[in-house]
Amino acid sequence: MTTLADFVKAYDVRGLVPDQLDVHVVHALAAAFAEVIALADEAPGVVIGHDMRPSSSELVDAFAAGVTARGTDVVLIGLASTDELYYASGALGMPGAMFTASHNPARYNGIKFCRSGARPVGQDSGLARIRDLAQQHLDAGVTTFDGVTPGQVSRRDVLADYAAFLRGLVDLGGSRPLRVSVDAGNGMGGLTVPAVLGTDAGLADLPLTIDPMYFELDGTFPNHEANPLDPANLVDLQERVRSHGADIGIAFDGDADRCFVVDEAGDPISPSAITAMIARREVAREVAAGRGAGEVAIVHNAITSAAVPEIIAESGARPVPTRVGHSYVKAVMSEHDAVFGGEHSAHYYFRDFWFADTGMLAAMHVLAALGESDAPLSEVMAPYERYVASGEINSTVADAVAVTERVRHAYARRDDVVLDDLDGMTVTRAEEPMWWFNLRASNTEPLLRLNVEAADTHTMTQVRDDVLMMIRETR
Template sequence: MGSQITCFKAYDIRGELNTQLTEEVAYRIGYAFAAELSAKTVVVGSDVRLTSTPLKLALSAGLIDAGAKVTDIGMAGTEEVYFATKHLGVDGGIEVTASHNPINYNGMKLVKAGSVPISGDTGLNAIKVRAEALSEEFVSGRLSHYTSDAFIDAEAFFNGQAHIQPEKLEETDQYLKQSCMKYYVAHMLSYIELSNFTRLKIVVNAGNGAAGPALDAIEQEMHRQNVPVEFVKVHHNADGTFPNGIPNPLLPENRADTADAVKASGADFGIAWDGDFDRCFLFDADGEFIEGYYIVGLLAEAFIEKNTDSRIIYDPRVYWNTEDIVVNAGGTPIKSKTGHAFIKERMRKEDAIYGGEMSAHHYFRDFAYCDSGMIPWLLIAELVCVKQQTLASMVKERIKAFPSSGEINSKLKDADAALERVTNKYQPLASVVDTTDGLGLEFDDWRFNLRKSNTEPVIRLNVESKGDISLMEEKTKEVLALIRAE
């Protein structure tokens, strides 16, 4: 039997380098992935981290040894792997990425044919079992086929010194390097009418992650078609050392560079991405950050305008604004459990055109029901031009109509006890009890959702009200006090 592997999570693979995730583990995952899926063709890609290429090459070696032909699309965002998997008609795809995790982490996101996600119950656990079952002798023997030494030391690995050389893989016809960028760009631009665009200036902050090259390719095609869009680029060059910090705009302390650039350049709005750019975050012309919740409503309305009677999927943390917009626009709102695997599954079941989470994940039926960090801003840019309104004016009234607290995390000694305290006090008074995901309670003019973390003793609270920001703030403090009364 092989070693216990600890980097498998509920929806993907994430682990600390050299302890939880090594070249050996990556090889095991590749071999097990191909064996479990009986995959003959697999797409792989990797983000900008220095350790992503070494891991991808070890992963590819495992895939090849299990009988798969590997197409390596190079440095890419997660959604580029999603796109290539469906576009090329292959049996599966794997992106090596740790997204916004610390520099000493890495991971993988896995999909089946058609870019259907692989999570715990849909194949990830089975891949883990297969990966662990491989003997140490087999793995080290096969790795030595691709390398002069089977293993590398921790410091070399952390510095991104690939142990498996690409030319070793290229000795067979089982490893192919191929770019899908041209087709990816064409697909991204298919969501909008470029003729609708008037002059725009947009700040784009790739955070030195994988978004820069994709944005450059989109910009090149826009300019080729004489679209009058100017991009002001911040931290644009891909750099695996992340000289400006790990890109995670969900954290308020990481937003200043984008906000300042918007104000300094007089841009119409700003965009910032996380490391693998499957999420995008928007800023208005004043540099104010716009919560993902309100972007969900904006995009839902845009899709319904183009496709009447559309089904829209949303998560249960905050939703009054989304429901109100969708119903008034003639669409059908459908609530789903939080998390990409659940959202994608529900979208397929309902044939929903769009799904959105407050965490800035946006899902699209025509993008294999996958999340994209490029499609949302393209749609927003088109809306700004067509409606001849600022982004701020499009969301201002919605924020006023349904003010929300944003997600507030509380780290506790006993999360279960906190959940019980809140349930006992508020559930008897609620007009609606919703257990789609965590505890959701509705009252006449305010509501909240409380969810436990799956991995740590943390409670996540979201509160919203109907047109009363003072009430929302008051109830947020009230519920938080009860949560934290340990």
């Protein structure tokens, strides 16, 4: 018997095909989504997009059948990036479902849900109810609903409109000529980059020379995993930038909702630095439009560099911390009417994009900043890279709560640190040399995730090793 709780996660659905996700499961999830979200919100229909995975088309058909069985219309947009689906949800005023497993290997697929206007659907905002109702449908074998007139299915191509919308948010027409190496990882960036940054959608030519890498849509990922967060998957892009003399390198994950950047030397730019840079640009844009900087809020998660809130505050704006995860970030952004939000994982959110995350728009901001300057990208980004970070370090533990409490006890006795529980446990030492670390349990695996940042390499290494010793001696 299928147990949906095994693969309906805190933010989305993600599982093995067909072991967990098959047409029967997807049909049940679709009917539940229509009832919990579309019918409850009196939406005009549900918009559905999908990535290039071999299983996506069949699962989309099953989902459309499940939605229409509940009497709700469906608009299919076909192959799309996740942020293109968010665009369709916002522009059409419909809840949406995006079939993708992001950067996961080929045997996986999944569904990212949103309400009308790309508003998030997570564990606490409808996903748990969808899971439970779908489980009831599966257990009872329900596939049709008495007295319901089936909805209709239509198709719509929104790629050109999506590209034009993004072009309207960031003007790249005045950029100096740039050579841009782009690694799409055989994912959806191979479709959206030529439309947004090129002329495939019928838009005007930009002063960009795009050097494409792995633009062929292939859900088996023959070249490398479409997960640029793993440094191993950036190696090809780094070599390409160096060998081709590119001004910048950009890598997208499988569904192209995240972007990663390397400079002209092939060195990675941290997502925190990108967050701080875009934050400064967005604050300046708000001020130019007549808004006081003090009225502007920027959201960042608890794992971003300490430089992020510092730079936001230096810009005169208000930094607002939040938990990791798109449903939390979007909700806090909406609450504070924040113009922008960024995460350490390279998710970037924009008020003018329905508070949703879009890797393409973030990439355009970086290109604009570089194109407005005569300096190389390494110099443009240098002011935003202030501290030394460990990167995320995972440790397998039997009892994450007990291990966290052990570490908490060790630091709670010190009078030179502050403990915070916004997301996991963060311990901060503000005195020189500054350092902080965050310890956070995984939602899905027996892992503790450690992030450390400090004023210098020696301090970072010492704090990292001290905390790891406490974590791993209890495994």
